[in-house]
Amino acid sequence: xxxxxxxxxxxxxxxxxxxxxxxxxxxxxxxxxxxxxxxxxxxxxxxxxxxxxxxxxxxxxxxxxxxxxxxxxxxxxxxxxxxxxxxxxxxxxxxxxxxxxxxxxxxxxxxxxxxxxxxxxxxxxxxxxxxxxxxxxxxxxxxxxxxxxxxxxxxxxxxxxxxxxxxxxxxxxxxxxxxxxxxxxxxxxxxxxxxxxxxxxxxxxxxxxxxxxxxxxxxxxxxxxxxxxxxxxxxxxxxxxxxxxxxxxxxxxxxxxxxxxxxxxxxxxxxxxxxxxxxxxxxxxxxxxxxxxxxxxxxxxxxxxxxxxxxxxxxxxxxxxxxxxxxxxxxxxx
Numbered sequence: 001x002x003x004x005x006x007x008x009x010x011x012x013x014x015x016x017x018x019x020x021x022x023x024x025x026x027x028x029x030x031x032x033x034x035x036x037x038x039x040x041x042x043x044x045x046x047x048x049x050x051x052x053x054x055x056x057x058x059x060x061x062x063x064x065x066x067x068x069x070x071x072x073x074x075x076x077x078x079x080x081x082x083x084x085x086x087x088x089x090x091x092x093x094x095x096x097x098x099x100x101x102x103x104x105x106x107x108x109x110x111x112x113x114x115x116x117x118x119x120x121x122x123x124x125x126x127x128x129x130x131x132x133x134x135x136x137x138x139x140x141x142x143x144x145x146x147x148x149x150x151x152x153x154x155x156x157x158x159x160x161x162x163x164x165x166x167x168x169x170x171x172x173x174x175x176x177x178x179x180x181x182x183x184x185x186x187x188x189x190x191x192x193x194x195x196x197x198x199x200x201x202x203x204x205x206x207x208x209x210x211x212x213x214x215x216x217x218x219x220x221x222x223x224x225x226x227x228x229x230x231x232x233x234x235x236x237x238x239x240x241x242x243x244x245x246x247x248x249x250x251x252x253x254x255x256x257x258x259x260x261x262x263x264x265x266x267x268x269x270x271x272x273x274x275x276x277x278x279x280x281x282x283x284x285x286x287x288x289x290x291x292x293x294x295x296x297x298x299x300x301x302x303x304x305x306x307x308x309x310x311x312x313x314x315x316x317x318x319x320x321x322x323x324x325x326x327x328x329x330x331x332x333x334x
Contacts (some may be wrong), residue, residue, distance in 0.1 A: 001018060001280060001283065001308060001309060001333070002018065002049070002308075002309055003017060003018055003019040003048050003050060003305045003308055004017055004018070004049035004051075004186055005017065005018040005307065006018075006155045006306070007037070007229075007288075007289035007290065008028065008221075008289070009201055009202055009229040009289060010227035010228075010229060011199075011201045011227045011228075011229075012179055012180045012201050012202070013179075013296070014081065014137060014138075014179050014180055014230070015045075015081075016051075016052045016081055016264070016289045017049060017050055017051045017052050017081075017290060018283060018290060018291060018308065019048070019049075019050050019052075019290070019291060019292075019293070019304065019305060019308050020052035020053065020054055020231065020290045020291065020292035020293075021041070021042075021045045021050050021052070021053050021054070021292070021293070021295075021301070022051065022054050022233060022292045022294035023053060023054060023055040023059060023064045023067075023068050023074070023294065024055075024056070024059045024060075024064060024294050025041075025060070025294045025295060025296045026041075026055070026059065026060065026063065026064040026067040026068055026116070027055075027058075027059030027063045027064035027067075027103055027106070028060045028063060028103050028104040028105050028106065028196065029059070029060075029102060029103065029104075029294070030102055030104065031104050031296070032104040032105050033104075035067075037296060037297060038067050039071070039079060039299075040297070040298040041059040041295055041296070041297065041298050041300075041301050042068075042071040043298070044119075044298040044301045044302060048060065048167075048215045048301065048302065048305045050305075051079065051080045051081060052053045052081045052082075052083075052290055052292070053080060053081070053082050053083075054070060054082075054083045054084075054184075054204065054231070054233070054292055055068045055082070055083070055084050055085075055131075056084055056085040056140075056142055057085065057086075057088055057089075057090050057111070057123060057126065057127060057130075058085070058088050058090075058101070058111055058142060058239060059103075059108050060103050060105070060107060061090055061096060061100075061101070061103060061106035061107045061108075061109045061110070061111065062090050062107050062109055062130055063103070063105070063106065063107050064130055065084060065098065065130035065299060066107075067125055067128055068082070068131065069131040069132040069133070069187070070132075070191055072131065072132070072133070073132055073284070075211070076132075079193065081137045081138070081182075082131065082133065082136060082137055082138075083136070083137060083138035083139065083231075084115050084136055084138075084139065084140070085118075085123075085139070085141065085142035085184045085243055086115075086119070086123040086124055086139060086140070086141055086142060086165075086169075086273050087114070087115050087119075087123070087134070087142040087143060087144060088111060088112060088113055088114065088123070088142060088143075089111070089112050089114050089119055089122060089123055089126075090109035090110070090111055090112075091105075091110050091111075091112055091132065092110075093107055093108055093109060093110035094108055095110075096108045096110060097111065097314040101267075102249075113149075113156060114159070115141065115156050115157075115159040115160040115163065115165040116159040116160075116163040116164055116165055117163060117164025117165060117167055117168045118164075119159070119165070119308020120141075120164075120165050120169060120172075121167035121172075122170050123316050124136070124139065124168075124172060124177070124178070125203065130199045134177075135176065135178060135179070136175050136177070136178050137178065137179050137279050138178065138179065138181070138182070138201075138202055139169060139172060139178040139180070139181050139182075140181075140182055140183055140184030140202075140203070140204055141160065141169070141181075141182070141183050141185075141194075142184045142185075142189065143184070143185060143186070144156060144157065144160060144183065144190055144194075145185055145186070145187035145189065145190040146183060146189070146190070146326075147186065147187050148186070148187070150183075157193075161197055161228075166197060166198040169181040169198070170198070172331070173201075178199065179201075180201035180202045180229075181200065181201055181202075182200040182201055182202040182203040182204070182228065182229075183200065183203045183204065184203075184204040184233075185203070185204070185205070185206070186205075186206045186207055186208065186234075186248075186252055187208070188205060188209070188216035188219045188220075189217070190221075191203055191205060191216075191223065191228075192219045192222065193225070195222065195226055195228060199226075200223075200226075200228040201227075201228065201229065201230070202228065202229040202230075202231060202289070203223065203228055203230055203231055204231040204233050205231070205232060206232070206233040206234035206290070207234035207237050207238065209230070209232055209277045209282050209285065210232075210234070210235055210236075210237050210241065210278060210282060210287075211241060211263060211274075211277055211281040211282075211326075212236070212237050212240070212241060212256070212259060212260065212263070213237070214326065214327040214330045217266045217327050217329060218237060219286070220285055220287050220288075223285040223287045224285075224286055227262070228287070229259070229287065229288075229289045230285070230287045230289065231288070231289060231290045231291075231292055232234075232282035232283065232285075232288050232290070232291045232294040233291075233293075234281050234292075235278050235281075235282055235291055236275060236278055236279075236293070237256075240252050240256065240260050241260060241263075241274055241278040242274075242275045242277060242278070243275070244253050245257075246289070248272065249304055250269075251278045259325070260274075260276045262325055263277070263320070263325055266316065266319050266323065266325065267316065269316075269319070270313055270315065270316040270319075271314070272310065272312050272313075272316055273307060273310065274309050275304075276306075276307035276308070276310035276312065277289050277312060277316065278307075278311075279291055279293070279304065279307045279308050280286075280307075280308060280312060280333050281330075281332065281333065283328075283333070284331045284333045284334075285331050286331065291308070312333060314334070317332035317333065320332075
């Protein structure tokens, strides 16, 4: 497998590179990222053949979109694919402080959830200006779901359905302002629910179909049947599959740590880095068109590309399945 391998979205004339760059770190996720670091990561990603870039207004409270737009301005429009998200409007707020939302140095804007028709349209237009792009290839609905919103989920779900949010996505798609629409979420259940309300072209599913967990397999298979391409984000489950102690943006519980140790032990038997197996596993599912990772540094980007291209013997996947560490029906790399 190579970072430059292309997969086409089933419903849209659009191809994504096997490796995509997630740009939350351009917004300063957990620690400040300098302009020099941003330029270095983008340059190395481009040199490695990455041509798919994902951002969101929420990342750094608009900082990521501004920074990615500046990098893309130096490239011909036909050379790259970019996605961003709707679901939050960013309102000016001088009270925003370092660390708010997990962003080291966010811009002075406060996110306000809005999945309505007008909210989606306003968010899209704002992103066009920040990115400096007349059209945006993929538009995701960001962070809809019961885990995210709790008791408020029904309210925001109504905004998206009867309130016209999905209708706005369809209008933007029909007009050509965006080529594909879908969800950008951490919850597979809302992907299932959304497909019963609206035709999705592409969904970014973060952390829910990984080497560590495959509870979403039935929904992944339904996505394949419906032509809803999956972008597998967060293949390291917040980093625990790449060497840190985080899982779902928090400290990993003991049962998760134990399972990661078991996965790592099998990988060690075959002299394969655990992160390499983690990156390659989701791409084996036929619904998946790209694996997106974020990075603070150019060196990390090079490492991710190397892990994606690391040769992995078929016997490793067989061993993981035999020891009950993979869902018995989950596809594995050839």
